[in-house]
Amino acid sequence: MESVINTIVARPPAPGHRLRVVGLDGSESIDLSELHAQAGRLAAHLHSQGVERGDRIGILAANSLEWVLLDLAALRLGVVTAGFEPGKFEASDELLTRYDLKHLITDRSAKEIRHLAETGTETPAALPPPPCYEPTDTTTLKFTSGSTGRPKGLAASVGSIDSSLRAVQEMFQHGPDDDLFVFLPLSLLQQRYWIYSALRYGHDVTVSTYEAAFLAMRQTQPTVVMGVPGFYESAKKHIEARAAASNRPLEQEARKLFGDRIRYLWTGSAPASAAMLRFFTTAGLPIYEGYGLNETCIVSKNHPGAHREGSVGRVLPGKHVLIDPDTNAVSVRSDFPVNTRYAYAQPGESERMFAPDGTVRTGDVGHIDDDGFLYIHGRADDTIVLDNGKKVVVRPIEEAMKASPAIAECVVFCPGQTKLVAVVSPSHEPPDHEAIAVHLAQTNATLERDERIHKVVVASPPFSIEGDTLTSQFKPKRSRILDLHRAEIHDSDRGIHA
Structure with a gap:
């Protein structure tokens, strides 16, 4: 099978398609053929500085053209990149030592990188031959989201990247008229896909x-948007508010926000609510949910021609989903695994996640229907066992609370294993306590007695990446939220009571 990585390293793309970089301070655009050439010149400079195949360089910077150039230059040399997310990591000698980095490049180096890429010289003598990657070779060190503790x-592997890109292209047929929109940090490997x-494949990005x-x-009118559910939930509330204020149809407001060229919306990385998915499809913007982990890459995906509501899509070729007959626990075995253990983790963490044969224990529970569509019911640890023996699955309760326009996020805890307490992040500041109280009552009315929320703690400030209560993929950090709000959770006099 063709290696996508080897192809883009070995030969330049045909001219005519562009990379655009758009920020709050402006935008710039570069033809992909020129991008390839500039990456080669930057690779030649790195090689002249003693950077060789197998070395590791760190990139600790915001999304930028320089980030892309460094990544492609590293691929050209067979150098491993380590993408560090700003705010989650700090530039230091300890970082260089801990991750065995030959260089650590930050935003401060942007001007120098641009100069070298634009004016440097790439000659046969300046660069070794392009590497020919094997499927088990690695190109990047990525990090888990950190939602359960320190990122691992x-x-x-190249094989996992290649197989994922081939599968996505087969499903969605990205072509010359497409412009794929990426806004999550490039330190997340999938964004570089x-x-x-x-x-x-010849399209814009x-x-x-x-x-x-x-x-x-x-500005750019993309055809495809790659986003996590939290982003689409925010967009949904924005569209609803604009439609109500203007008395215009939801579909019109949705197109104003996303542009007139949208072919489809992509979501994954965290559970998406059924209400949000239906909203965008009804508004004329088809949205397709998928499933995967850092440890597995993409496992399943809904797509045109193979979409089933409530599922996370049909399992991809090369992925084998195993369902435990007793617990419904989901495990994944890959023909081309991402890896079979963590590179940096506490003792025992690799063994807990990876079986001896490399199968990944996802921690999720679910089932596969007769047509090969995968359904995820929640996390195994989403189940709280009360002191009366009742088992309560909290994910549906959290989703029900998030249906309120006043609530952006919800995490349910159970102090003392007796009563449920929800910590909610308000959608607006100041919080609408009255709306939250009304929605709490409405939600509890639909639940059985043991499932009802005893009280709500309103987080102040709201959950955020900057506040270390959300991951970069907008997943709540449960342990961090519990630590921050422990006193309010346990204090019977504080909060909004049912």
């Missing part, structure tokens, strides 16, 4: 940031 390192896809996403979409 995972060296990603879409740049590799553009170089191999736009890179932005979360803060500039809506502005960038209006």
Whole structure:
């Protein structure tokens, strides 16, 4: 099978398609053939500085053209990149030592990188021959989201990247008229997939940031948006508010926000609510949910021609989903695994996640229907056992609470194993306590007695990446939220009571 990575390393793309980078401070655009050439010149400079195949360089920077150039230059040399997310990691000598980095490049180096890429010289003598990667070779060290503690390192294999890109291209047929929109941090390997896809399959790609996403979409009119459920939940509330204020149809407001060229919306990385998925489909923007982990890459995906509501899609070729007959626990075995253990983790963490044969224990529970569609019911640890023996699955309760326009996020705890307490992140500041109280009563009315929320703690400040209560993929950090609000959770006099 063709290696996408080897193809984009070995030969330049045909001219005519572009990478755009859009931020709050402006935008720039570069033809993909020139991007390839500049990455080669930067690779030649790195090689002249003694950077060789097998070395590791760290990139601790915001999304930018320089980030892309460094990543592609590293691929050209066979150098492993370690993508560090700003805010989650700090530049230090300890970082260099801990992750065995030859160089650590930060935002401060941007001007120098640009100069070298634009004016440097790439000659046959300046660069070794392009590497020919084997499926088990690694190109990048990526990190888990950190939702369950300190991020763990995972060296990603070329085989896993290639197989994922081939599967996505087969499902969605990205082509010359497409512009794929990326705004999550490039330190997340999957965000770089879409740049590799553009170089191999011939389409445009736009890179932005979360803060500039809506502005960038209006400017560039993408055909595909890659986003996590939290982003679409925010967009949904924005569209609903604008439609109510203007008395215009939801579909019109949705198109104003996302642009007129949208072919489909992509979501994954965290559970998506059925209400949100239906909202966008009804508004004329088809949205397709998938399933995967850092440790597995993409496992299943809904797509045109193979979409089933409530599922996370049909299992992809090369992925084998195993369901435990007693517990419904989901495990995944891959023909081309991301890896079979963590590169950096506490003792025992690799063994807990990876079986001896490399099968990944996901921690999720679910089932597969007769047509091969996978359904995820929640996390195994989403189940709380009360002191009366009753088992309560909290994910549906949290989703029900998030249906309120006043609530952006909800995490349910159970102090003393007796009564449920929800910590909610308000959608607006100041919080609408009255609306939250009304929705609490409405939600409890639909639940059985043991499932009802005893009280709500309103987080102040709201959950955020900057506040270390959300991961970069907008998943709540449960342990961190519990630590911050432990006193309020346990204090019977504080909070909004049912």
